[in-house]
Amino acid sequence: MREIPGAWRRAARGAGLLAADGTSVPTIFAEMSALATHTGAVNLGQGFPDEDGPAEVLEVARAAIAHGVNQYPPGRGMPDLLEAIAEHQHRFYGLQLDPHRNVLVTAGATEALAATLLALVDGPDDEVVVFEPYYDSYAACIALAGARLVPVPLRWPDFQPDIEDLRRAVTDRTRLILVNDPHNPTGAVFERDALEEIVRLAEQHDAVIVTDEVYEHLVFDAQHVPIATLPGAWERTLTISSAGKTFATTGWKIGWVSGPADLIQAVLAVKQFLTYVNGAPFQPAIAAGLRLPDSFFTGLAATLRDKRDLLGRGLRAAGFDVSTPRGSYFTVADAAPLGATDAAQFCRELPGRAGVVAIPLTAFVTGEHRGDYATLLRFAACKRTDVLEDAVTRLAALKS
Template sequence: MATTIFSEMSALAVQYDAINLGQGFPDTPGPREVVDAAVAAMHRGLNQYPPAIGVPALREAICAHQKRFYGLELDPASQVVVCAGASEALSSALVALVGPGDEVIALEPFYDLYQATSVLVGASLVPVRISAPDYRLDPELLRAAVTERTKVILLNSPHNPTGAVLSRAELEAVAAVAIEHDLIVITDEVYEHLLFDDEVHIPISTLPGMAERTIAVSSAGKTFSVTGWKIGWATGPAELVEKVLGVKQWFSFASGTPLQHAVAVGLELPEERFALMGRELQAKRDLLTDGLRDLGMEVYHSKASYFVTADIAPLGETDSLEFCRSLPARVGVAAVPNQVFHASPVGVETQVRFACCKRDEVLSDALLRLRKL
């Protein structure tokens, strides 16, 4: 079985002692309160299997979070399920809600798990491309992608790898299509708190007629810089959450009891702490963006997420995949080619994703190394 592009680039980073700006993981320990809460939970003996649906404290904290930030009212007993990361939540939702011959519409570029899981269940992924430099959604392209076999719209905003954030108007266009064709929407919102330039994340489940047809997925990993903890969740109407739980229980059953208790503490942090996370990452986005532009790359404006997309064509490069495969050996930096997030590389042959979620000195060192190109 082929490895993911993230595993491939991370392996090259290790082999050549390169700075890894490919895979999206921070190099800081995360909020002290959250880490301390995990240690305290371990010492309290909270180390055994949790309920498959998740520990009550975390389910209650997730529901409180959704109410505090978005005004969504959820029942912690039936409308939230805790998973082994957002990846398991997304996979469980797709397996539960999609079958052979069905079609799943997703914004392109898309996280590779979307297509892999769709294929696993015998469904097809139908891409709707959003393109540089603005990465705006064309509602007519979305509408044209719907067929009688369409079952789900998989919506990622804030978006990986582009850093796009869907506007209210774009979300309303998606909602109109979903309601007209009676489609389920699965949302990937893991970067919901990592917003730049006063951008606002609007969950599509807050729009009229959408709460009853939306499974929303998020995760503690990105928000709290603890990607290795793999604590994510899915929320939505009870009947859909029950279906997700019905699949998830056969994947992992449950995971990370002390980590679940720690994430519950994290979700209760003051709103200013969440805003600070975005501001701190924005400064790193600016550092990396300015540095890549100084090197001669065309850099597209990222509004959110861990990532910045750059075009290497001005450097005389023609293939981002070959560029990224050779980069660790050439200069000691790893990155990911954007073409792997597309069904077809046409039009994105020279786009590269760089992670900005590193310490400033690491980003500066990476930019210094890239000057060797």
């Protein structure tokens, strides 16, 4: 059999999808989803909603399809969506963007991340600092770009960056500092002193800051603070977000990146050779979504806060220790009080014991820090309230 191409091997190994001998191994996500299907368990493993987004947004997409908006959109994105993104950044954060120079529409945040890393990283001498555990795409894209991933561990229970760890990680070899805030998989929202230190270190070492802010409207107890709004940050920061989490349209894959025109142009030069363009009828729909009234966005956060609290109470009642998330869909729980020593094995047994599926946090970790997360599980609260209530009832079996 012909050998697997090198670029694919680098990306897969970077994401932990290849064993040391090069053989393919199944991802824990696929394994847990298959277990949910096989056992009839409630799947709180994968982080996507089980409800549709706002009717106003869906109707604009239907109308666009019906009226022939089905061919290639402009390469940067439809002008109305570019303008809506710029309006959104000003409305919520006070940032002034030229929609036609400072914004680029992408095939979801994941493509924005891939195009950014491929555009700005220049091979094995470059390092990319990430906060661990991390969204698995980060490691794959960094490996594909041929750079070195440098992790800064986020530790139980608050998952805040340790400033000294951060200072040791960022050096003159650092090309990018990749920040996910609010954070997947931990639900952490970074404190301002950590954000300010990231900016200071980026200036000191001439690094670019790349932020993944897809959960920006799912912050529960404070206002989201984009790094780009901090003093000295704008000129070296690319801000990435998407529609999927805010409008429950994860399958539409409409994302964007905003920032200085020269950095956006570099990302566009790569992006045009990835998907080229995407999602023509969905772009006007997301433009409409971004212009929804404030009550939609505050209501979204309030609803997810209530679901967080419901899930957290159920996990504590079942015997877990729980880290209360300040943002995102996710809650991290420690299964050690229930006798767990291996989170992955505990997750494999959980559907049979309690009829619920979770994901081990070790799925988001590669390398030396894996042992720090050995008994931690991630649960997703982005499901209907009745589904979460069912899961909580099932989890109670762990105490019996």
